[in-house]
Amino acid sequence: MLICDLVELRRPRVRLERAKFHQGEFGTVWNDFIGQGDPYVPVVAVAPNGAGTIYVDVDSAFPREKLALQFGEMLYQLRAALDSLVYEVAIRDSGEDPPPNSDQLEFIVRSSKEAFDKAAWKIGPLSDQHRAMIESIQPYDGGNRGEGEALVAEAFEMLNDLARKDRHRGIRVIASWISNQNPQIVTLPPGCSVEWIAPEPDGFLDDDGKVASFKIANWRSGLELEANPNCAIDVTVEDAAPPVHDEDTLAARSRLMIACVSEVIRGFEKTFE
Secondary structure (H helix, E strand, C coil): CCCCCCCCCHHHHHHHHHHHHHHHHHHHHHHHHHCCCCCEEEEEEECCCCEEEEEEEECCCCCHHHHHHHHHHHHHHHHHHHHHHHHHHHHHHHCCCCCCCCCCCCCCCCCCHHHHHHHHHHHCCCCHHHHHHHHCCCCCCCCCCCHHHHHHHHHHHHHHHHHHHHHHHCCCEEEEEEECCCCEEEECCCCCEEEEEEECCCEECCCCCEEEEEEEECCCCCCCCEEECCCEEEEEECCCCCCCCCCCCHHHHHHHHHHHHHHHHHHHHHCCC
């Protein structure tokens, strides 16, 4: 039985490992912040007429710039891994080092067939097989696309868009994304009752940190109550599409992008075995 040696494309692999490092650093910065005590302090304000607001006060030490830097570095290394992949494959396909048009080579990601064809010269030194592999995972639907290729295409579109925004102006990291709000009035003064309570919709936690509004019957100045925001809070970025479900977190999206880049690199490596 003939066992082929595994082929590893060194340049993109080095970039991929660096992206994983920055992903880990992002998680460390975030976990250090939320583990420092009470990064989100619940606050209740009630007007004399009983109308009130529940909000959370975000710690001023929120590491916005550190998170943005680590996330941006991860995006840069992932995008560079794809471009390095094209460069190294071009060397093997052309038999030249450096390969033809070495300064213009790019792992192109385009939103339409027309745009892809217009930029196809950037992968010109690649073989027909390898050019077809890149086209098969473009964001536009080229037909005959399996579930795996569709998932990779979605991840690449997200990566390409976020990396472009970070390259031009930097990623804007938002302190929190709130979801699953079920605010509760924990304690009420005697004789008072909750007329209504309305949570804010899922979304970015604004500067005022508002989570819910409510109205208390028979409220008088000087009374006190306790409330619980009772919501999920996670870090996200303003520049990405909003989460579509509870598991659609920034961490999950980062893992998806890394996994898809890794899978594509491995797919090209297999063609040389």
